Amino acid sequence: MAYASFPFLDEWKIAKPKALMLVCLTGEGAARQLGQIVSEHVGDRGGDLHYLFANTHTVRSSYTKWKEEYHILAVVGTIDPLVEGLPFISLQNLIEGSGFSFLDRLLMVGDWTGGQADSDQRTPLHMQDLFVTDLIFSDCNISNKKEAILFLAHKLVEKGYVKPEFVQKVWEREKLGTTSLAGGIAIPHAEPAQTIKPAVAIMQLAHPLEWGPGIQVDWVIMLAVNDTCQFAVEELMEALEEPANIQKITTRGGEEEKWNQ
Numbered sequence: 001m002a003y004a005s006f007p008f009l010d011e012w013k014i015a016k017p018k019a020l021m022l023v024c025l026t027g028e029g030a031a032r033q034l035g036q037i038v039s040e041h042v043g044d045r046g047g048d049l050h051y052l053f054a055n056t057h058t059v060r061s062s063y064t065k066w067k068e069e070y071h072i073l074a075v076v077g078t079i080d081p082l083v084e085g086l087p088f089i090s091l092q093n094l095i096e097g098s099g100f101s102f103l104d105r106l107l108m109v110g111d112w113t114g115g116q117a118d119s120d121q122r123t124p125l126h127m128q129d130l131f132v133t134d135l136i137f138s139d140c141n142i143s144n145k146k147e148a149i150l151f152l153a154h155k156l157v158e159k160g161y162v163k164p165e166f167v168q169k170v171w172e173r174e175k176l177g178t179t180s181l182a183g184g185i186a187i188p189h190a191e192p193a194q195t196i197k198p199a200v201a202i203m204q205l206a207h208p209l210e211w212g213p214g215i216q217v218d219w220v221i222m223l224a225v226n227d228t229c230q231f232a233v234e235e236l237m238e239a240l241e242e243p244a245n246i247q248k249i250t251t252r253g254g255e256e257e258k259w260n261q
Helices: 007-011 028-048 060-067 091-096 098-107 145-158 166-176 230-240 245-248
Strands: 019-025 051-057 071-077 089-090 129-140 199-212 217-222
Touching: 019 028, 028 051, 028 071, 028 091, 028 098, 028 166, 051 060, 060 071, 071 091, 071 098, 089 091, 089 129, 091 098, 091 145, 129 145, 145 166, 145 199, 145 217, 217 230, 230 245
Parallel strands: 019 051, 019 071, 071 089, 129 199
Antiparallel strands: 199 217
């Protein structure tokens, strides 16, 4: 687990309340559940620790606002938002225990020795870098959510983009809360630890599918991302705010192409 340097530690002499940023790809619901998990671990040792919730699309603007009021110790989430100067603790880190150990060290500031690992220097990717022609499927006759997730996840495994356990991790993420967006789009995803090489698998449904109680989707966009993908995710989420963009996203070079199973 690679953590960045911590220039913000020099500012702790200023009396600001400490806080954690909790970030989820699709919204604040899952971020709040992560906050509950962390809160239960921290207990009374957190003192006046505050929990700040955001999604990856709003995290930068939120950080700009929040850093004036709080000493933010770290970002906890399902994907690293690459906020400069802040360490990232993933859901996988928490499950494995290393994330909680690191968080405990952050809370014990007086004993902090700065023994962090080197920052990840890999080149950030952008939205167009994640699209692969043979991972885009149109007019799919899918009968339920499970079938949709298994189909796309297995395609990603089959083509070497993710590890076999990716499928299970997608289901674990679904339990945290819905991955649907406005406009009839679902974006199931898993931890970056399961990604071998980043990609996006896209399914256009032949008929609407129930993704959750009262939630119908026409598109399923499965994300296999890692810590180089924050900019790509931000660009994608911004594009999907306008549902009409989905047709542009799945069209390459301005040509109206159609990809089938």
